[in-house]
Amino acid sequence: DGGITQSPKYLFRKEGQNVTLSCEQNLNHDAMYWYRQDPGQGLRLIYYSQIVNDFQKGDIAEGYSVSREKKESFPLTVTSAQKNPTAFYLCASRRQEHGDTQYFGPGTRLTVL
Amino acid sequence: AQSVTQLDSHVSVSEGTPVLLRCNYSSSYSPSLFWYVQHPNKGLQLLLKYTSAATLVKGINGFEAEFKKSETSFHLTKPSAHMSDAAEYFCVVPAVAGTASKLTFGTGTRLQVTL
Numbered sequence: 001d002g003g004i005t006q007s008p009k010y011l012f013r014k015e016g017q018n019v020t021l022s023c024e025q026n027l028n029h030d031a032m033y034w035y036r037q038d039p040g041q042g043l044r045l046i047y048y049s050q051i052v053n054d055f056q057k058g059d060i061a062e063g064y065s066v067s068r069e070k071k072e073s074f075p076l077t078v079t080s081a082q083k084n085p086t087a088f089y090l091c092a093s094r095r096q097e098h099g100d101t102q103y104f105g106p107g108t109r110l111t112v113l
Numbered sequence: 114a115q116s117v118t119q120l121d122s123h124v125s126v127s128e129g130t131p132v133l134l135r136c137n138y139s140s141s142y143s144p145s146l147f148w149y150v151q152h153p154n155k156g157l158q159l160l161l162k163y164t165s166a167a168t169l170v171k172g173i174n175g176f177e178a179e180f181k182k183s184e185t186s187f188h189l190t191k192p193s194a195h196m197s198d199a200a201e202y203f204c205v206v207p208a209v210a211g212t213a214s215k216l217t218f219g220t221g222t223r224l225q226v227t228l
Contacts (some may be wrong), residue, residue, distance in 0.1 A: 004156075006156075026200055040122070040220070040221075041201070041220060041221075042203060042218030042219055042220045042221055043157075043216075043218045044218075045215060045216075048215065058215070069122035088154075090157065092157075099145065099164070100145055100207045101147070101159060101162060102216060102217065103159070104149075104158070105156050106155055106156045106157065106159040107154070107156050109154065
């Protein structure tokens with residue numbers, strides 16, 4: 001069963017804690033992306049990676065960190081430096097041969113208590 | 114930089130009536146354009162994509178969109194709404210011409226379908 005998986009589906013965090021959101025894909029896609037979605041807004045890009053061991057900041061990278069040690073995996077860490085982390089987080093991936101089409105995972109809803 | 118504007122934040126239709134979700138784009142050339150759909154608490158699903166091969170693009174679930182360069186529009190339509198079409202719809206364009214890395218999303222249109 002091919003696709004993009006994100007875990008957990010729901011995540012609760014206390015203020016001051018770091019949390020890591022998982023994103024895995026078995027589509028053999030080259031590039032992976034993390035987006036943040038807030039109510040009434042479109043998606044905003046946090047980080048993206050086009051190849052293993054390389055990644056770039058998106059529009060709202062402050063307070064977040066990522067790694068890309070394997071082609072299949074692109075975990076996102078929400079650090080305590082992120083001032084307003086409560087949001088819906090979406091991971092996406094893209095295959096070079098498919099141009100600019102991105103395919104999305106089911107998302108993780110993070111709530112800071 | 115390229116951008117999209119979704120003209121309605123909320124659209125309500127009756128089941129069985131036509132759907133029109135409006136999107137205007139800003140670009141110095143004919144860009145790729147996408148429509149994605151998001152059901153509550155789900156990820157985004159690609160509905161359709163325009164790549165300049167044909168101005169009328171057919172997508173999944175009976176949706177289609179027409180690229181009109183003279184009007185800089187890419188409106189999404191469906192002849193007959195179904196209850197399952199209730200969702201949020203995003204018009205999307207690559208952020209920078211010539212790069213396949215980043216997408217720019219509209220702010221979304223929430224489609225409500227009533228009986």
